[in-house]
Amino acid sequence: LFPYTTLFRSKRTNQRRNYRNVSSQFGGITMNALEIKNLTKTYPGFKLDNLNLVLPSGCIMGLVGVNGAGKSTTIKLILGMTAADSGSISILGKDSRENISLLKQDIGVVPDEIGLPGCMTAVQTGKVMRATFNNWDDSLYGETLRKLNLPLDKPFKDFSRGMKMKLGIAVALSHHPKLLILDEATSGLDPLVRDEVVDIFGEFTRDENHSVLISSHIVSDLEKICDYIAFLDNGKLILCDEKDALLERYGLIQCTKDELNSLQPSAIIGSKSSPYGEKALVLREALNRNMTVSPVSIEDLFIYMVKGEN
Numbered sequence: 357l358f359p360y361t362t363l364f365r366s367k368r369t370n371q372r373r374n375y376r377n378v379s380s381q382f383g384g385i386t387m388n389a390l391e392i393k394n395l396t397k398t399y400p401g402f403k404l405d406n407l408n409l410v411l412p413s414g415c416i417m418g419l420v421g422v423n424g425a426g427k428s429t430t431i432k433l434i435l436g437m438t439a440a441d442s443g444s445i446s447i448l449g450k451d452s453r454e455n456i457s458l459l460k461q462d463i464g465v466v467p468d469e470i471g472l473p474g475c476m477t478a479v480q481t482g483k484v485m486r487a488t489f490n491n492w493d494d495s496l497y498g499e500t501l502r503k504l505n506l507p508l509d510k511p512f513k514d515f516s517r518g519m520k521m522k523l524g525i526a527v528a529l530s531h532h533p534k535l536l537i538l539d540e541a542t543s544g545l546d547p548l549v550r551d552e553v554v555d556i557f558g559e560f561t562r563d564e565n566h567s568v569l570i571s572s573h574i575v576s577d578l579e580k581i582c583d584y585i586a587f588l589d590n591g592k593l594i595l596c597d598e599k600d601a602l603l604e605r606y607g608l609i610q611c612t613k614d615e616l617n618s619l620q621p622s623a624i625i626g627s628k629s630s631p632y633g634e635k636a637l638v639l640r641e642a643l644n645r646n647m648t649v650s651p652v653s654i655e656d657l658f659i660y661m662v663k664g665e666n
Contacts, residue, residue: 387413387448387449388410388411388412388413388446388449389411389412389413389414389415389447389448389534389535389567390409390410390411390417390434390445390446390447390535390567390569391409391410391411391444391445391446392407392408392409392410392430392434392443392444392445392446393408393443393444393445393446394406394407394408394442394443394444395407395408395430395433395440395442395443395444395445396440396441396442396443397429397433397438397440397441398441399429402424402426402429402591403591404426404429404430404433404591405591405592406443406592407426407430407443407588407593408593409586409593409596411567411569411584412567412584413564413565413567414563414564414565414566414567415567415568415583415584416561416567416568416569416570416581416582416583416584417567417568417569417570417582417583417584417585417586418570418571418572418575418578418579418581418582418584418585418586418599418654419431419569419570419571419572419586419588420571420572420573420575420578420585420586420587420588420654420658421571421573421587421588421589422573422589422662423573424590425573425588425589425590425591426588426590426591426592427539427540427571427572427573427588428539428540428571429591430571430588431537431539431569431571433445434447434452434537434569435456435460435463435465435537436452436453436456436460447459447462447463447535448462448534448535461489461490461491461531462533462534462535463533463534463535463536463537464527464528464529464531464533464535464536464537465528465536465537465538465539466521466524466525466528466536466537466538466539466541467524467539467540467541468539468540468541470520470521470523470524472512472520472523472524473512474511474512474513475511475512475513476511476512477507477508477509477510477511477512478501478506478507478508478509478510478523478526479508479509481512481523481527482494482497482498482530485497485527485530485531488531489530489531490531491531491532492530492531493530493531493532494530496529496530496532497526497527497530500525500526500529500530500556501523501526503556504522504523504525504526504552504556506519506522506523506526517545518545518546518549521541521545521549521553522549522552522553524541525553525556529560533566534565534566534567535566535567535568535569536560536566536567536568536569537568537569537570538568538569538570538571538572539571540571540572540573542572542574542577550577570582575653575654575655575658576653576654576655578654579599579653579654579655582599583598583599584596584597584598584599585597585598585599585602585654587657587658587661587662589661589662594661594662595657595661599654602654602657603651603652603654604640605639605640605641606625606637606638606639606640606652606657607637607638607640607643607649607650607651607652608635608636608637608638608649608650608651608652608656609635609636609638609643609647609648609649609650610632610633610634610635610650611633611634611636611647612633612634613629613633613634615634616634616636619636619638619642619643620642622639622642623638623639623642623643624636624637624638625637625638625639625660625661626660626661626663627660628660636660637652637656637657637660637661
């Protein structure tokens with residue numbers, strides 16, 4: 357059975373940056389949790405094109421894109437579920453092509469659909485996982501099941517979607533992974549379950565050696581929890597940066613058509629027209645100081661970059 361996992365929790369980017377700086381000053385060894393270089397994979401009608409990503413240790417990266425943008429393809433390549441046409445992937449400082457079987461002991465994964473046999477209970481699942489993972493922790497698994505209020509003897513097929521996801525989370529955490537990967541696992545969960553998940557993984561993210569890659573087309577989920585945001589569109593990486601830096605760099609303006617046309621083209625990232633005027637995503641530093649600029653959300657940023665005119 358393949359490992360599962362997930363993670364939700366917002367972190368202060370400055371804390372992460374300060375930790376890495378202090379570690380460097382005192383001779384500590386910092387390592388990127390994930391390094392993707394020139395990764396390419398071609399399918400009929402789709403191409404993941406020359407993807408480059410770096411996930412620093414101790415950080416959470418949100419991989420954002422509409423359905424079909426290449427998020428799941430990227431995760432399958434990371435996990436060795438399919439082979440790349442070209443490029444390289446390093447996980448926890450090791451080449452994934454040579455060490456993927458060993459590395460899977462340190463990776464927890466929660467996919468969109470938790471693939472457990474319908475007849476298995478939570479207790480039986482724990483027994484199977486004990487034989488699967490070298491670092492399986494029965495005590496931690498039992499504690500997590502209690503925190504998540506999951507039944508011990510109920511068949512998996514009778515679980516709700518939220519219960520299935522929580523069981524996948526319990527499995528993912530109970531073998532002490534260093535890298536957690538979440539592939540569209542929040543889709544379809546109600547707000548209460550999402551909030552519960554945030555609290556549960558808050559403790560996990562306190563360890564600076566733990567890192568997380570989360571893919572989702574629900575951008576609002578990622579804005580709450582991520583240190584870094586990477587935008588994928590039609591197989592291409594269109595943007596990757598620290599979340600706080602993105603929110604500081606970009607803004608939204610509401611103006612007339614003439615006012616929009618008076619701006620430098622380089623200042624306008626994307627715009628939308630409506631009967632009430634023009635709304636545009638802009639670079640703050642390229643605007644006149646007397647122009648009113650509203651804060652932008654990560655969701656707005658993604659929408660304007662992918663669908664906005666210009």
